[in-house]
Amino acid sequence: MPICHDFHLHSSFSADSDAAPASMIERAVALGLNGMCFTEHLDLDCPPEGPDFALDLDAYFPEIDRLKQRYRGQIRIGTGLEFGMQRPHAAYFQGLVRSHPFDFVIGSVHFIDGKDPYYPSFFEKKSEEEAYADYFREVRALLDLYPDFDTLGHLDYIVRYGPNQNRFYSYARYADVIDPVLRHLISHGKCLEVNSAGLKYGLGETNPARDVLRRYRELGGELLTVGSDAHAPEHLAYDFPVVLNMLLDLDFHYYTVFSERNAEMLRL
Ligand SMILES: [Zn+2]
Numbered sequence: 001m002p003i004c005h006d007f008h009l010h011s012s013f014s015a016d017s018d019a020a021p022a023s024m025i026e027r028a029v030a031l032g033l034n035g036m037c038f039t040e041h042l043d044l045d046c047p048p049e050g051p052d053f054a055l056d057l058d059a060y061f062p063e064i065d066r067l068k069q070r071y072r073g074q075i076r077i078g079t080g081l082e083f084g085m086q087r088p089h090a091a092y093f094q095g096l097v098r099s100h101p102f103d104f105v106i107g108s109v110h111f112i113d114g115k116d117p118y119y120p121s122f123f124e125k126k127s128e129e130e131a132y133a134d135y136f137r138e139v140r141a142l143l144d145l146y147p148d149f150d151t152l153g154h155l156d157y158i159v160r161y162g163p164n165q166n167r168f169y170s171y172a173r174y175a176d177v178i179d180p181v182l183r184h185l186i187s188h189g190k191c192l193e194v195n196s197a198g199l200k201y202g203l204g205e206t207n208p209a210r211d212v213l214r215r216y217r218e219l220g221g222e223l224l225t226v227g228s229d230a231h232a233p234e235h236l237a238y239d240f241p242v243v244l245n246m247l248l249d250l251d252f253h254y255y256t257v258f259s260e261r262n263a264e265m266l267r268l
């Protein structure tokens with residue numbers, strides 16, 4: 001079956017997107033998707049070089065509710081969140097996700113020690129290899145602080161921004177720091193996200209890369225969510241047929257969608 005739900009996308013509720021929410025929905029309907037979930041950014045202590053990834057929750061829920069009504073019968077729409085896991089803010093975020101009626105919650109790691117790998121200065125003080133390994137170690141440490149989320153967003157996303165991107169990156173090279181992350185997700189019943197934006201950025205790989213997904217499967221991992229991380233309508237469901245073929249090749253049979261934080265497995 002084609003993948004017909006996109007569970008990672010942004011609109012103008014996120015600081016780095018100008019897309020009207022309705023424009024994202026119109027595009028999803030035109031693509032024939034059955035479901036989509038807005039997963040707007042919320043990060044605290046954003047580095048001063050970049051935007052402030054705040055989220056106006058008081059406006060967000062009513063607006064997406066209104067759109068859910070308007071497009072009822074055409075497409076299932078979710079109100080989700082992509083929050084940035086950081087050590088000092090675990091209590092805040094875990095309280096937030098429990099006290100708001102999100103359909104779906106992505107936990108992502110965007111900043112390490114308050115710095116964003118998106119900016120080249122992040123790589124000035126350490127080698128690319130150290131930076132990548134530190135990223136995976138930090139993800140693993142954060143998982144202990146954040147029991148409440150549905151899927152781990154774009155594991156290995158840091159390779160989008162390294163000086164050599166993924167030229168010298170492989171699962172095998174970082175197996176000792178990636179395996180603990182995968183094992184934690186599996187033992188805690190969390191999903192691993194397959195984020196197709198890596199294909200859009202020319203990495204030739206999803207995030208995480210194919211060999212990481214292969215290892216997840218080998219360790220017994222079955223729970224996946226799939227998202228494009230689109231910030232504009234034209235990137236919705238980006239390369240989903242490529243993702244589908246890869247997942248079938250890797251012997252995955254289902255992907256997972258969420259409504260009111262309840263998981264539903266859909267056949268690939
Ligand atoms: Zn992200």
Ligand SMILES: [Zn+2]
Pocket residue numbers: 008009010082229
């Ligand atoms: Zn995102």
